[in-house]
Amino acid sequence: MKVTTILSGAAFFIWTFALPQPGQTSNVIHFTHFVGIKGDLGLLCMDCHKPTYHEDGAVELLLDRSTCEKCHSPDGAFDGMDDPDIGAWNPINWPTSTGESKIFDTDGHLRPGKEKWCLGCHDDGTSAVHGVAAPNIAGKSMSGDWQSPAAIAGSGFSGAANLIDSDLATGSTDSWGQELLFDLGGGTDVSHIRFYTDLDSEFYWQVYGSNDLTNWTQILYGRSIIFAAPAWGIEAGEGWIEARLDIFGPFQYLKVVKVSPYPLPLNALREFQFKKNLQYGYLTTGHKISCDNCHDTASIHIDGVAQSYKSSLNNYTGGYRLADVASGSQAVPALEIPRTGCNSGENPRTGNDFALCFSCHDKYSILGDAYGAGDFQRDPPQTLFRNDDHLDSQGHVSNEHLRHLRGRGYCGNNKDWDSDWDGTADSPQSCTACHNVHGSPNPAMTRHGELAGPTGSTDKVPMINLQYINADGDIDPDLGNAGESSGAQLQFLGAGAGTVAKNKTCNMCHNDQMTYYRTP
Numbered sequence: 001m002k003v004t005t006i007l008s009g010a011a012f013f014i015w016t017f018a019l020p021q022p023g024q025t026s027n028v029i030h031f032t033h034f035v036g037i038k039g040d041l042g043l044l045c046m047d048c049h050k051p052t053y054h055e056d057g058a059v060e061l062l063l064d065r066s067t068c069e070k071c072h073s074p075d076g077a078f079d080g081m082d083d084p085d086i087g088a089w090n091p092i093n094w095p096t097s098t099g100e101s102k103i104f105d106t107d108g109h110l111r112p113g114k115e116k117w118c119l120g121c122h123d124d125g126t127s128a129v130h131g132v133a134a135p136n137i138a139g140k141s142m143s144g145d146w147q148s149p150a151a152i153a154g155s156g157f158s159g160a161a162n163l164i165d166s167d168l169a170t171g172s173t174d175s176w177g178q179e180l181l182f183d184l185g186g187g188t189d190v191s192h193i194r195f196y197t198d199l200d201s202e203f204y205w206q207v208y209g210s211n212d213l214t215n216w217t218q219i220l221y222g223r224s225i226i227f228a229a230p231a232w233g234i235e236a237g238e239g240w241i242e243a244r245l246d247i248f249g250p251f252q253y254l255k256v257v258k259v260s261p262y263p264l265p266l267n268a269l270r271e272f273q274f275k276k277n278l279q280y281g282y283l284t285t286g287h288k289i290s291c292d293n294c295h296d297t298a299s300i301h302i303d304g305v306a307q308s309y310k311s312s313l314n315n316y317t318g319g320y321r322l323a324d325v326a327s328g329s330q331a332v333p334a335l336e337i338p339r340t341g342c343n344s345g346e347n348p349r350t351g352n353d354f355a356l357c358f359s360c361h362d363k364y365s366i367l368g369d370a371y372g373a374g375d376f377q378r379d380p381p382q383t384l385f386r387n388d389d390h391l392d393s394q395g396h397v398s399n400e401h402l403r404h405l406r407g408r409g410y411c412g413n414n415k416d417w418d419s420d421w422d423g424t425a426d427s428p429q430s431c432t433a434c435h436n437v438h439g440s441p442n443p444a445m446t447r448h449g450e451l452a453g454p455t456g457s458t459d460k461v462p463m464i465n466l467q468y469i470n471a472d473g474d475i476d477p478d479l480g481n482a483g484e485s486s487g488a489q490l491q492f493l494g495a496g497a498g499t500v501a502k503n504k505t506c507n508m509c510h511n512d513q514m515t516y517y518r519t520p
Contacts, residue, residue: 078123137281137451138281142189144276196270203233225492278441323356338419349402371396383399463503487515
């Protein structure tokens with residue numbers, strides 16, 4: 001029986017019971033989806049086509065656009081269906097009449113102009129194959145100015161309505177309240193909040209978000225500490241004080257809870273506003289290079305498993321579809337994770353544990369210090385991960401990259417990092433313990449949790465939550481330029497040393513909140 005497949009006017013003829021083979025004219029699309037050259041798709045004809053039967057026995061299979069949209073997401077920041085550069089439904093991107101791909105060259109690399117092809121699925125749209133959602137590599141892009149909430153949904157403060165009347169001369173009249181509940185008028189992405197206050201001392205707050213007034217998520221941890229917990233400290237004085245949230249909406253309701261044990265001064269709160277203004281992700285705060293610089297596009301891509309890498313399987317390179325790296329005359333795995341062997345001494349500098357990272361980054365600058373030999377002799381160290389206030393017995397500043405990568409315990413083999421994000425430490429430290437190469441809302445691509453947990457979840461946010469210290473000595477969550485930074489600070493999450501259970505990342509020698517200062 002002959003089957004005619006119609007794709008927007010272009011007809012393909014194949015025999016049933018005979019799968020198309022690679023190289024057959026115009027059948028490369030069928031081969032990819034049937035055989036699953038990028039993974040075990042396991043698709044059948046009727047998964048993509050709607051059959052129409054004719055009297056002569058022929059069957060016309062009409063391609064179902066809605067089926068394609070499930071994988072090649074048209075929504076989100078990048079249109080994976082119709083875009084002329086990255087749209088899978090756009091005939092511009094279909095193979096040539098000889099079956100040649102217009103997306104990948106013969107070596108499997110993305111062709112010029114197609115560097116964003118992967119983001120058609122890996123953005124904030126909806127793309128799922130075998131029930132597994134594509135992680136959002138593109139990140140978030142939100143912009144907007146300050147605005148007042150739509151209404152006060154509840155409050156323990158008298159005069160709370162004054163907090164959204166845009167009048168800085170009026171404010172709350174009851175000093176004994178504890179909670180303020182703001183209604184944004186619908187699910188709204190929020191990145192920042194601010195109060196106009198007139199306080200006689202520092203007061204401490206916690207901030208939550210919700211969409212149903214029942215299930216609340218703490219969305220701001222803050223840099224102050226009270227009752228051995230993190231809090232947003234609003235300092236004394238009059239004026240606006242703002243904070244960038246740690247978990248970004250969308251939320252309809254914001255709840256601000258005063259945790260200080262004493263009343264506020266009368267009329268201390270004058271106004272409350274929020275805004276959405278945040279850009280992060282692979283093309284803005286990530287590596288910004290073509291995906292195939294690190295990933296092997298010819299490897300199995302879709303396997304129906306949300307987290308393919310497991311430390312117990314020792315499959316980091318395969319699980320993340322990374323390309324091997326040339327090291328001299330041999331090819332070595334992109335990264336050795338979990339790390340094994342001896343990781344202390346000079347091994348971090350001389351081994352291939354971080355081959356992919358050092359195929360671009362200068363390992364001498366990152367790992368060099370006063371005690372290094374040859375090109376590793378760097379005094380003062382050139383890495384920005386250092387604390388200029390801490391000198392060793394010889395008067396030298398330590399290279400903190402090198403110190404962390406040397407690990408703890410015998411041969412530096414303490415399992416301090418949860419490399420597969422399952423809640424249990426399983427590897428000595430490595431580059432991707434602290435850095436999310438796909439971009440982060442925090443500087444230097446330091447991990448914030450968006451890609452460590454299940455797709456779309458905030459289970460791991462905000463992780464170590466590193467933020468820069470500005471030239472005035474203040475924490476500035478929106479500062480991203482290391483040249484304007486005099487140091488940085490990690491997030492306080494609870495008393496005692498940092499642990500995977502608290503920061504969702506690693507076990508630490510020190511508290512979760514660590515501050516270091518340096519001259520860029």
